[in-house]
Amino acid sequence: MSSKNKLSRKIDKAILQFSLIEPGDRVLLAVSGGKDSLTLAYHLIHKQKGFPIPFELEAVHIKPDFPNGGDNKSFLGLMEEWDLPCRVIEVPVLERLKPGRKMNCYWCSTQRRMELIRQAEELKCNKIALGHHMDDILETFLMNMAYKGEMSTMLPKLKYDNYPYTVIRPLAYVQESEIISFADAMGFAKIACTCNFDTTSKRHPAREAIDILAIDSSVRDTMFRALSNPNPRYMIGTAESRED
Amino acid sequence: MSSKNKLSRKIDKAILQFSLIEPGDRVLLAVSGGKDSLTLAYHLIHKQKGFPIPFELEAVHIKPDFPNGGDNKSFLGLMEEWDLPCRVIEVPVLERLKPGRKMNCYWCSTQRRMELIRQAEELKCNKIALGHHMDDILETFLMNMAYKGEMSTMLPKLKYDNYPYTVIRPLAYVQESEIISFADAMGFAKIACTCNFDTTSKRHPAREAIDILAIDSSVRDTMFRALSNPNPRYMIGTAESRED
Numbered sequence: 234m235s236s237k238n239k240l241s242r243k244i245d246k247a248i249l250q251f252s253l254i255e256p257g258d259r260v261l262l263a264v265s266g267g268k269d270s271l272t273l274a275y276h277l278i279h280k281q282k283g284f285p286i287p288f289e290l291e292a293v294h295i296k297p298d299f300p301n302g303g304d305n306k307s308f309l310g311l312m313e314e315w316d317l318p319c320r321v322i323e324v325p326v327l328e329r330l331k332p333g334r335k336m337n338c339y340w341c342s343t344q345r346r347m348e349l350i351r352q353a354e355e356l357k358c359n360k361i362a363l364g365h366h367m368d369d370i371l372e373t374f375l376m377n378m379a380y381k382g383e384m385s386t387m388l389p390k391l392k393y394d395n396y397p398y399t400v401i402r403p404l405a406y407v408q409e410s411e412i413i414s415f416a417d418a419m420g421f422a423k424i425a426c427t428c429n430f431d432t433t434s435k436r437h438p439a440r441e442a443i444d445i446l447a448i449d450s451s452v453r454d455t456m457f458r459a460l461s462n463p464n465p466r467y468m469i470g471t472a473e474s475r476e477d
Numbered sequence: 478m479s480s481k482n483k484l485s486r487k488i489d490k491a492i493l494q495f496s497l498i499e500p501g502d503r504v505l506l507a508v509s510g511g512k513d514s515l516t517l518a519y520h521l522i523h524k525q526k527g528f529p530i531p532f533e534l535e536a537v538h539i540k541p542d543f544p545n546g547g548d549n550k551s552f553l554g555l556m557e558e559w560d561l562p563c564r565v566i567e568v569p570v571l572e573r574l575k576p577g578r579k580m581n582c583y584w585c586s587t588q589r590r591m592e593l594i595r596q597a598e599e600l601k602c603n604k605i606a607l608g609h610h611m612d613d614i615l616e617t618f619l620m621n622m623a624y625k626g627e628m629s630t631m632l633p634k635l636k637y638d639n640y641p642y643t644v645i646r647p648l649a650y651v652q653e654s655e656i657i658s659f660a661d662a663m664g665f666a667k668i669a670c671t672c673n674f675d676t677t678s679k680r681h682p683a684r685e686a687i688d689i690l691a692i693d694s695s696v697r698d699t700m701f702r703a704l705s706n707p708n709p710r711y712m713i714g715t716a717e718s719r720e721d
Contacts, residue, residue: 370713377711378703379690384628385711435692442686446623448679458626461714463707467621467629469614470705 236414243406244276248286251389253401254360258288260401261358263349264319266294266308266424268416269364273404275419277362278315291356292319295345297326299336299428308424320356324348338434353398365402368409371456372439380435386460408453480658487650488520492530495633497645498604502532504645505602507593508563510538510552510668512660513608517648519663521606522559535600536563539589541570543580543674552668564600568592580674597642609646612653615700616683624679630704652697 248254262277264270277290292312312319326344327336334340353361365387374386389405392398404412416422447453492498506521508514521534536556556563570588571580578584593605609631618630633649636642648656660666691697 375690377708378700379696380699382699382702383706383708384703385708386713388711388713438689438692442689445682445686445689446619448682452623455624455626456622459622459628460712462627463712464621464627464629467632468704468707469630469632 236411237418240272240407240411240415241276241280243411244273244280244403247389247403247405251401251405253362253390253403254286254288256286256288258286258360259356259358260288260290260360260362261349261353261356262290262292262317262362263345263364264292264294264308264312265364267364268412268422268424269366269404269409271308271311271364271419271421271424272407272412272415273362273364274312274317275315277403278317290317291352291358292317293349293352293356294319294321295348296321296323297341297345298323299327308421311421311424320352322348322352341428350393350396350398359398361398361400363400363402364404366404366407366409366412367453367457368440368443370402370405370460371443371453372436374460375439375442376435379439406457480655481662484516484651484655484659485520485524487655488517488524488647491633491647491649495645495649497606497634497647498530498532500530500532502530502604503600503602504532504534504604504606505593505597505600506534506536506561506606507589507608508536508538508552508556509608511608512656512666512668513610513648513653515552515555515608515663515665515668516651516656516659517606517608518556518561519559521647522561534561535596535602536561537593537596537600538563538565539592540565540567541585541589542567543571543672552665555665555668564596566592566596582674582678585672585674594637594640594642603642605642605644607644607646608648610648610651610653610656611697611701612684612687614646614649614704615687615697616680618704619683619686620679623683650701 254260260277262270262274264274274292281288281290294309309319309321324344326341329344330336330340349361353359370387370389374384377383377385387402388400389402391400393400413422443453443456446456498504504521506514506518508518518536525532525534538553553563553565568588570585573588574580574584597603597605614631614633618628621627621629631646632644633646635644637644657666687697687700690700
């Protein structure tokens with residue numbers, strides 16, 4: 234199987250296993266312009282044709298008021314070529330900072346997320362698709378353990394409590410290395426999308442820790458499986474392990 | 478507080494929080510002769526005097542039929558000095574291997590564990606105390622995730638299903654670095670106890686991963702807290718996260 238087909242099958246697997254897309258869904262795709270969201274865009278666009286579940290797609294790019302390293306023109310052109318023109322919404326993330334407050338990941342992502350919700354409302358979408366992949370999910374798990382003291386991660390599917398929208402992550406089964414290969418083959422690997430504020434992120438040690446654990450190519454899949462496979466008998470403090 | 482007292486308090490915390498030692502317990506201490514089990518031995522011996530919970534101690538060393546790098550005389554002498562003479566039981570771990578089978582960690586630990594259970598029976602002990610510390614518990618968690626695909630670890634307290642004995646790990650809250658400092662100060666840090674078969678252990682990458690995640694000294698404690706703190710809303714595949 235070509236690596237492109239393998240990637241496509243993994244997206245199908247996530248869609249079906251986690252019921253990410255259901256008949257009649259209107260999906261708003263959040264396109265940062267980086268390799269992850271473009272890979273997701275490409276596959277969702279192509280899946281629309283002939284996919285057993287009928288769904289509709291919209292795309293939006295949230296553009297902050299600071300340089301994010303991306304070249305907007307080139308990915309917007311790609312989206313046009315792929316027949317899913319991408320709406321660009323400017324959000325003054327920096328400008329909205331209260332005086333004295335420093336820019337941080339939490340603030341930026343909240344501002345972007347609120348705008349996505351507004352766009353979903355305006356475009357009558359019920360799902361918001363994000364380009365997070367398996368490595369992002371594993372990294373978040375380790376970060377939350379090591380720095381928040383809890384076991385939790387990004388979910389393949391998360392319904393907002395206070396809004397009628399569901400976030401979906403169809404790349405949940407796709408490893409970052411597969412995305413890089415795909416982006417290379419498609420010629421859009423060089424469209425970077427990084428942020429200059431991201432210098433002290435705790436994501437870096439988490440990423441490095443996973444690289445070290447991954448002594449062979451199956452380890453990331455195994456770790457992902459573990460995320461939904463607690464063994465209550467051997468977990469500290471569960472009812473089973475407390476038994477006398 | 479001296480580091481010795483801090484270590485002692487952490488052992489008390491584990492004993493009380495996980496009900497590791499209960500009134501009238503007869504505890505069999507498994508002494509490999511390395512820094513971990515000697516640290517545990519020292520503290521349990523000293524706790525016997527004036528500890529609010531009355532308990533009795535026995536000590537046993539399981540000696541395999543291969544060189545394990547340890548100098549038996551020196552730690553046996555220490556145990557005599559500390560007034561808890563250590564029974565030495567020779568177990569032919571290698572000799573018992575079926576023809577054609579290679580030596581491995583699973584085989585060795587099973588053989589040793591069965592002998593410990595036999596000794597507990599003979600010495601009328603109901604608890605078996607092992608010298609595993611916080612780093613061992615965290616490493617095991619990452620190993621089980623990355624290589625077994627499940628969330629599980631060594632427990633501070635585990636009652637055997639088929640035997641009337643409970644394994645306890647009073648060093649669960651103690652970091653390895655604290656044990657090293659203590660062993661240094663006490664002068665027994667050089668009593669090594671390593672095994673020549675342990676060349677391909679998956680414990681090494683897990684240990685390295687924790688070192689990388691531990692960007693400050695509180696991270697191991699935070700990770701340990703996470704082990705008993707799942708956030709069901711953000712765990713993949715739990716009832717809460719499946720909600721629509």
